[in-house]
Amino acid sequence: MAAVRNPVEIGLVVYPGVQEAAVLGLTDLFQLANRLAAERSPDALRLRVSHWQLEDASRTVIRTFDSESGDSEPSAGNEPAMVILPPTLGDPIAREAAAPYAGWLRACHATGATLGSVCAGAFVLAESGLLSGRVATTHWAYRDALAIRFPDILLDAGKLVIDDGDIITAGGYMAWTDLGLKLVDRVLGPTVMMDTARFMLVDPPGREQRFYSPFAPRLNHRDEAILKVQHWLQARGARDVTLATMAEHAGLEERTFLRRFRNATGLKPTEYCQHLRVGKAREMLEATTRSIDQIAWDVGYDDPGSFRKVFARITGLVPGDYRRRFGLERAALPGGGS
Structure with missing residues (x-):
């Protein structure tokens, strides 16, 4: 026994x-x-x-x-x-x-x-x-x-x-x-x-x-020049922006802007813009039936392949899988593939 x-x-x-x-x-x-x-x-x-x-x-x-x-x-x-x-x-x-x-x-x-x-x-x-x-x-x-x-x-x-x-x-x-x-x-x-x-x-x-977690940018860092740029990026969905235009909007030299932006937000400006664009894409994948290529274009990506890579790196899911998990329409959608 x-x-x-x-x-x-x-x-x-x-x-x-x-x-x-x-x-x-x-x-x-x-x-x-x-x-x-x-x-x-x-x-x-x-x-x-x-x-x-x-x-x-x-x-x-x-x-x-x-x-x-x-x-x-x-x-x-x-x-x-x-x-x-x-x-x-x-x-x-x-x-x-x-x-x-x-x-x-x-x-x-x-x-x-x-x-x-x-x-x-x-x-x-x-x-x-x-x-x-x-x-x-x-x-x-x-x-x-x-x-x-x-x-x-x-x-x-x-x-x-x-x-x-x-x-x-x-x-x-x-x-x-x-x-x-x-x-x-x-x-x-x-x-x-x-x-x-x-x-x-x-x-x-x-x-x-x-x-599951949405992008929650740091806004309480007390750097007014960087906060001004963050609000500007949010308003335009981070579309058609460059390091030069962001630094100009902040009234700072580019190297100074890069250092202060990362200190304030914890992200490089490019990474920050990617998070904003992916956040908008998540909303569209959840609430619309637009094709993934169209969503990529709407949030500022000329190359849908690049969009898919950035989306997967940030969220851990490719756009098609994200839509199947969180979208209003659970059935297969036109253009809803990965």
Whole structure:
């Protein structure tokens, strides 16, 4: 008779402002994975799901729910093997509120726990100092706030999930499904992960946040000359512009303009214009039935092939695939190929 293996505990942190739907959704996802794994093999490894919360009296983080006991009797004990910081629907957690969790997260990590965050849960994780010098992601709407508060993080908000071994970060609100499935894959294997994804009717991990995030230019940099050019580019859709005309509009010498533009916006002028044009193209692909060649021309590209390459580099999808995923018309459209 095979020996019974101890379950792998995944702890969900219920911090102030946490999205409770994600906490409950992850709980259900892991318990569903257990059931599907058991259907394939009665001796399959099992996931133990727990919730962890700050106890006001002791100011320590304790287990407040345990799927193994089936009740919500608070208990202390060994740290979980994996810890997830779910998203929040509000503002990122304040530093003071996150501080008690930071020490606990460091202790979990020191015992070998894998840590994960979703969306603004990255702010809680970052307070531990464990993201310093590490590659991480968060929801695109929180990108600048996280970068300002923790400038030593190597932030890549274009990715929906970044698996950096002992630390996994995920982007958007619903990316808890991606993170959850990734952990199922690690513990129970790819077959059970795919079974779980199919049962839940969600895509398995592999999406990218840039499929969904619109271009959000930096406008609060206080460089009035560059802001003037940004407004001018927005008004004309970045069509028929050159470095010389942009510098002239800013009233700056070209080299000075290049340096100040990149410092203010984080992009070269050419890259910035490409993002504006692709943003307009995304709107047309979503809301019209114009051919992709026509859209390329409308947003300022004489060569549709060049447009397709730029669009794919920025969004992660070729125009035809983008239209099929996000367009109002799901059926094949004239000129809607890749």
